[in-house]
Amino acid sequence: MKIVADENIPLLKEFFADIGEIAKYPGRAIGPAQIAGADILLVRSVTPVNAELLEGSSIRFVGTATIGLDHFDTHYLESKGIGYCSAPGCNARAVLEYVIGALSVLSEQQGFSLPQKTVGIVGRGQIGSRLENALRKLGVTVKSNDPPLEENDEQDLFPLEEVLNCDIVTLHVPLTRSGDHPTYRLLNAKRIQALRDNQILINTSRGEVVDEAALKQRLSADQPPTVILDVFLNEPAIDTELARLAHFATPHIAGYSLDGKTNGTAILYKSLCRFLGLPIRHKVGQFMPDPPLRKLAFSNATDPEWALHTAIRACYDVRHDDSNLRRTLSLEDDSRRAAFDRLRKEYRVRRGFDQVKILLKNGKADLINHFTAVGFNLQTK
Secondary structure, three states: OEEEEEOOOOOHHHHHOOOOEEEEEOHHHOOHHHHOOOOEEEEOOOOOEOHHHHOOOOOOEEEEOOOOOOOEOHHHHHHOOOEEEOOOOOOHHHHHHHHHHHHHHHHHHHOOOHHHOEEEEEOOOHHHHHHHHHHHHOOOEEEEEOHHHHHOOOOOOOOHHHHOOOOEEEEOOOOOOOOOOOOOOOEOHHHHHOOOOOOEEEEOOOHHHEOHHHHHHHHHOOOOOEEEEOOOOOOOOOOHHHHHHOOEEOOOOOOOOHHHHHHHHHHHHHHHHHHHOOOOOOOHHHOOOOOOOOEEEEOOOOOHHHHHHHHHHHHOOHHHHHHHHHOOOOOOHHHHHHHHHHHHHOOOOOOOHHHOEEEEOOOOHHHHHHHHHOOOEEEEO
């Protein structure tokens, strides 16, 4: 059995070598020639999976190690009887940590405390629901919008315009272009123009969810909002002017913790085993290295908010990824596109907050609550 896979999927050999022969390629380079004679195709979001790629091939199963299926033509796959799967929720914790990490830095730069702000979450799915829960535990007022869930009688949801009026707005929707609630350019020119200068907008979903031309115009005007972008149209050929105008711009790495990526691989492995009728022999824990940072110790007298920000930035500081991307923006087009993909391919080992043990001596309740809210493990004495 032959397996063709995106080279950026981690632990391919460890999970799949005993199932078949593995051929790895850059995700954007996977085409009909690369999948010739293959039975299984494993991709990430940069590889469109459709008739143009698969027609006439011997592919029986396709998996994406990402949470969404917007790059899959599922109607075509179903019409051909090709099995497929995604990895919902695999990197939800990583995206939550990216958002919390970015807000941690902004809170220092702009001089605010998170509980002073209202946060609007657009999309209460795997990521949005986790983020909402964490923020509420930190004492933040949260308003979420999700029309499909509302139609299924989920409670405590708010109209989109009310959510977009919050101090901080963060987007966590799938990319859909049809149906009753399309998300393509959900933030259209009118909604972008209405953003206030004291608002913060974070997009970690898809570049197409935002009208980039309108956003660039708004950011070029007097008193622009603060914008954090991890996703762009036409990646890797991103709009460099827009990236420069963003407060933080990162190369589509919000979900790129090692834990999130390997969770995606494990989900693909389990789905493929079920499809082939094979036993599930491997688990992520067999292959993961020790985290670079394992323990942090705080005294009981430590201010809870300062302690939380210190721990967060020890694990993830968005300014590192922002600086790496900005250094590429002045390159010639071809070099810049290659650099964008290289930043993702060679991304450093970033582990989740839950891989760090926080040591507290007789920890106060508010100190404990701050750490556990965002996923740190505690050891108290």
